[in-house]
Amino acid sequence: MRDHAAAAHDAVSRDDAGDANDGHALPTDFERLSARAVSRRGFLSGSAAFGATAFVLAAGGMPANPARAAAAALDFTPVGANGLDTVTVPAGYSWQVVARWGDPLWSDGAAFDHPTRGTGTSQEMAFGDNCDGMALFVHEGRNVLAVNNEYTNLGIAFAHRESGKPETADDVRKSKAAHGVSVVEIARQDGAWRIVQDSPYNRRITPDTPMEITGPARGHGLVKTAADPDGTTTLGTWNNCGNGRTPWGTYLACEENFNGYFSSSDPDLALEAAQKRYGIELEDWGYAWAKTDERFDIAKHPNEPNRAGYVVEIDPLDPASVPKKRTALGRFKHENAEVALAADGRVVVYLGDDERGEFLYRFVSDGTYAEGGDNRDLLERGTLSVAGFAEDGRGAWIALTPDTTGMASQAEICIHTRQAASAVGATTMDRPEWVAANPAKAEAYCCLTNNKNRGVKPNAGGDATPVGGPNPREKNKYGQIVRWTPDGGDHASDSFAWDLYVVAGNPTVHDDARAGSANVNADNMFNSPDGLAFDSQGRLWIQTDGTYSNAGDFAGQGNNMMLVGDPATGTIRRFLVGPRECEVTGITWSADRTTLFVGIQHPGERGNSHFPEGGEAAPRSSVIAITRDDGGIIG
Secondary structure, eight states, X not given: OOOOOSOTTSSSOHHHHOOOOOOOOOOOOHHHHHHSOOBHHHHHOSOXXXXXXXXXXXXXXXXXXXXXXXXXXXXXXXXXXXXXXXXXXXXXXXXXXXXXXXXXXXXXXXXXXXXXXOOHHHHHTBOOSSEEEEEEEEETTEEEEEEEEOOOOHHHXXXXXXXXXXXXXXXXXXXXXXSEEEEEEEEEETTEEEEOTTOTTOEEEOTTSEEEEESTTTTOGGGOOSSOTTSOEEEOOOSEEEEEEOTTXXXXXXXXXXGGGOBOSOTTOOOOHHHHHTTOOSSOSSOOGGGTOGGGBTTTOTTGGGGOSSEEEEOTTOTTOOOEEEGGGOOSOEEEEEEEEOTTSEEEEEEEEOSBTOOEEEEEEXXXXXXXXXXXXXXTSEEEEEEEEOTTSEEEEEEOOHHHHOOSOHHHHHHSHHHHHHHTTOOOOBOEEEEEEOTTSSOEEEEEOOBTTTTTSOOTTOOOOOSBTTBOSTTBSSOEEEEEEEGGGOTTOSEEEEEEEEEOOOTTTOSBGGXXXXXXXXXXXXXXXXXXXXXXXXXXXXXXXXXXXXXXXXXXXXXXXXXXXXXXXXXXXXXXXXXXXOEEEEEEEOTTSOEEEEEEEOTTTTSOXXXXXXXXXXXOOEEEEEEETTOOOOO
């Protein structure tokens, strides 16, 4: 999920290597926030008209409902921050591991081998690495879990190699097989959730899985290659970050840092500006895929990167189905794909581009959703827009078309989406990550996780990143969550009102803007909000992927965590703390809402965890299941 620009196995994070609980919501005085660094007192004061509840009213939404607020009550005892190498949940809750990196999905697959961390063959038969976005699908009483496997930590996957990197062709095969998506049936047996081996639904989707290119970019010259001269089919998906799910029962896997896998056999190759905008370089991040798969060599196949960076639609209940890359949703470093419905039934998808100073997007389908109808191609055609935020709490979606961007075609816009957004002067954001739409009313939230370059340097396209609007702090190391309500309560509206739900910070270290908003205190403070999702009761679950040093500016914040927020009051409480050096990411629920599934990604990424097995075992990314001890609803 982090905006990385170097190998995931390095001790330095990929981001760094690239260039009282009952609080109240943040009132916003945008001019003051934007103009200068301010005291905490000044930062937290301002126009009361833009408080959390007032925002709901002023933006044309439903009035705050006491019954609704009661339903969203955070009825658990918050857990304290800590640096333990385990998962911590509130009293009255329990957790267990459901699936780990390397767990075989079929009975003839080999058990995970800790000394070697497996082979290409064993990994192709097993659950992938570094689980991220996920969704649970229920069909005829069977539970099918689709999980993104974002990347591999090379130093962990290849700890048996002296270099800590892939050294053989089989090492590369194993690395590729650990990426993609794991589709696996799970079942509750003797009170615990387990993988159903040999289920007909079990499936690994990897960088070598055939896929169809759909939408405006299909057949365009920029996606044609020697292996695919028609520009209609491609192989694989990798570095899948967040996810989405559609009302018609498909899974959306979102390709993020696809650029780190390409390299050039020609050390003197001159990179094009379009390649540089997407982070393509002459060297990869240590994966060495081009050594065994020529399509990752940009000197030989310069268009191959143009076939990655999309949202991939997958039918998890049909193992024979061909995944589809939905180019109409744009090409960038996708975080997640949050699906909502417009008032007239059109499908709306919110999309963040997780890189410093990039943009927040929206797609609105041409066609309308029909329950029980043929909705298979709703994501093939529609209008792609980018967000512009004004200082006065208003905003607009700017359509990306040949007329507005000056680009030659919609296909070019959907391939070079970042350039299109720059052309219309969209608002550069502090790394827009997951978006979540409130199921109770027309409003949406987006995690702006952090941005050390805010107010200091432009984005990769040369766009300025001034302090102001939804990005109120220079050298933003803590992050914030912006929310907006579309005019008329319709997600298809082209205008909206916005404010900041929370500004993360550390009030035990700072007394200025870096302390955070008024709903942040010593008992719930955090940094780098990343994952985001609403439950059926209207509670907002916040997952973090930030600095876990527990020192300096981050003293007292401990390991990465998951918190729960009440949208009506702004109250935020810590629900879970993950093990050492992990990211907490990915969230979904069982059909009866009594089990919450959560992803624990890259524990021990710097060598200081043995989660979940302990001892001297290899650290393994895992999906865990959380339940209430009384069997009650958890979300």
